[in-house]
Amino acid sequence: MISRKVYIYNTLSRRKEEFIPVHPGMVGLYVCGPTVYGEPHLGHARPAVTYDVLVRFFRYLGYKVRYVRNITDVGHLEHDADEGDDKIAKKARLESLEPMEVVQTYTIAYHDAMRRLNTLPPSIEPRASGHIIEQIELIKRILDAGFAYESNGSVYFDVPAYNKKYRYGILSGRNIDDMMANTRSLDGTGDKRSPYDFALWKKASPQHIMKWPSPWSEGFPGWHLECSAMSEKYLGEEFDIHGGGMDLQFPHHECELAQNTASRGQGGVKYWMHNNLLTVNGQKMGKSLGNFTTLADLYKVYSPMTIRFFILQAHYRGTLDFSSEALSAAEKGLKRVLQAAKDSKTLSHSGSGANPEIEKLTESVMDALCDDLNTPVALARIFDAVKFVNQAKDGSLRLSDKDFETLAELFDRIVPDVLGLVDEVQASSEEKTVEGLMDMILEVRREAKSRKDFATSDKIRDRLNSLGITIKDTKEGTEWSI
Numbered sequence: 267m268i269s270r271k272v273y274i275y276n277t278l279s280r281r282k283e284e285f286i287p288v289h290p291g292m293v294g295l296y297v298c299g300p301t302v303y304g305e306p307h308l309g310h311a312r313p314a315v316t317y318d319v320l321v322r323f324f325r326y327l328g329y330k331v332r333y334v335r336n337i338t339d340v341g342h343l344e345h346d347a348d349e350g351d352d353k354i355a356k357k358a359r360l361e362s363l364e365p366m367e368v369v370q371t372y373t374i375a376y377h378d379a380m381r382r383l384n385t386l387p388p389s390i391e392p393r394a395s396g397h398i399i400e401q402i403e404l405i406k407r408i409l410d411a412g413f414a415y416e417s418n419g420s421v422y423f424d425v426p427a428y429n430k431k432y433r434y435g436i437l438s439g440r441n442i443d444d445m446m447a448n449t450r451s452l453d454g455t456g457d458k459r460s461p462y463d464f465a466l467w468k469k470a471s472p473q474h475i476m477k478w479p480s481p482w483s484e485g486f487p488g489w490h491l492e493c494s495a496m497s498e499k500y501l502g503e504e505f506d507i508h509g510g511g512m513d514l515q516f517p518h519h520e521c522e523l524a525q526n527t528a529s530r531g532q533g534g535v536k537y538w539m540h541n542n543l544l545t546v547n548g549q550k551m552g553k554s555l556g557n558f559t560t561l562a563d564l565y566k567v568y569s570p571m572t573i574r575f576f577i578l579q580a581h582y583r584g585t586l587d588f589s590s591e592a593l594s595a596a597e598k599g600l601k602r603v604l605q606a607a608k609d610s611k612t613l614s615h616s617g618s619g620a621n622p623e624i625e626k627l628t629e630s631v632m633d634a635l636c637d638d639l640n641t642p643v644a645l646a647r648i649f650d651a652v653k654f655v656n657q658a659k660d661g662s663l664r665l666s667d668k669d670f671e672t673l674a675e676l677f678d679r680i681v682p683d684v685l686g687l688v689d690e691v692q693a694s695s696e697e698k699t700v701e702g703l704m705d706m707i708l709e710v711r712r713e714a715k716s717r718k719d720f721a722t723s724d725k726i727r728d729r730l731n732s733l734g735i736t737i738k739d740t741k742e743g744t745e746w747s748i
């Protein structure tokens with residue numbers, strides 16, 4: 267039996283609530299995953315690490331967790347749901363690729379970047395393009411319930427009609443009546459009856475590549491629809507937790523909630539969780555600001571584990587500002603924890619009884635994590651444990667068998683298994699082989715250069731280039747990237 271009470275801040279009720287699962291002992295978690303049209307970047311790291319710790323913590327407590335995280339590979343248009351190019355189709359056109367080549371490339375890149383952050387893979391990772399039938403069925407149900415209409419081959423969610431029966435805006439705290447009262451013209455735009463309506467199905471233009479047949483037109487589903495369809499399919503009509511970044515609250519999750527309610531008479535989600543966003547040197551992260559840091563670039567400077575530690579130092583609902591100073595501090599903090607974990611295994615058991623200060627540490631860490639996943643407080647208590655290990659190391663404190671038991675629970679279970687902090691994620695054997703070969707090749711090139719055999723060193727560089735490997739000579743040595 268799971269005896270601990272976990273409290274989660276529910277965006278819907280705007281307060282912390284005791285977590286009571288729909289099915290005893292089980293957690294159904296749905297998290298909005300990436301739209302795979304570009305290199306994974308820093309913005310992907312925070313939700314991935316946050317929900318990874320949530321999953322790990324529930325499993326540690328003894329829950330069976332079904333963690334569903336989707337891949338958006340269709341229908342995410344440039345301007346939210348309804349307008350502009352499909353992000354993936356646009357990338358495909360720019361790079362003369364098939365859209366599914368774009369999806370495959372960036373899904374692999376995303377998986378690799380997340381694996382290095384030591385995030386566990388989801389239990390199910392459904393793709394939007396693999397669930398077109400489910401999405402069409404869902405549209406039919408919303409149409410039958412009277413909360414959608416067809417217009418020129420597209421289908422739109424009827425927000426004013428929905429708002430008459432239910433309330434639209436409850437998740438993001440918007441009042442649609444006020445919004446409508448403040449809008450001069452309530453005339454729809456294009457095929458929409460009201461400017462608040464959003465697309466469930468979009469008729470495709472002739473040049474649009476990713477399209478499917480439907481009762482209404484050859485087209486594609488609206489972006490918000492996939493998460494309603496796939497969460498219901500894999501977690502049921504009512505499930506426990508829906509997570510995502512704060513930027514998804516509106517319109518994405520608000521629309522999801524409306525779609526769920528319109529089709530099945532209930533919102534379907536017990537707890538809505540939202541992680542705050544990352545800022546870079548105090549500014550919101552985004553491509554337009556030029557602070558769009560890819561994880562691949564970042565990993566060259568800071569280890570993925572440092573980034574993970576840095577993320578856990580802030581509460582997931584709090585702001586987190588990325589700067590090189592903060593990252594350097596995180597690097598040092600992580601080192602201290604991992605060193606203490608190693609030291610705790612080599613210290614002598616010379617004390618007796620149990621040190622009450624040490625004994626209560628595990629309990630305090632558990633309390634912090636049960637309190638809406640308060641990782642910064644949990645880490646502060648782990649640093650207390652680090653302090654005790656260091657005191658034992660310099661001989662000013664004697665540790666007993668009982669103390670070592672507590673420290674082992676902290677350093678061998680909670681730090682690696684719940685917080686996911688480990689020395690470094692093991693590279694795959696293939697990566698190790700490539701790294702070994704590159705070391706060897708660059709050494710041969712260095713030797714050629716040192717005896718002024720530039721023909722050989724240039725030939726090595728050119729051959730590597732033709733394999734897609736670029737090398738750069740710096741003061742510290744030669745850097746390479748694929």
Ligand code: ZN
Nearest residue numbers: 298299493518
């Ligand atoms: Zn979603």
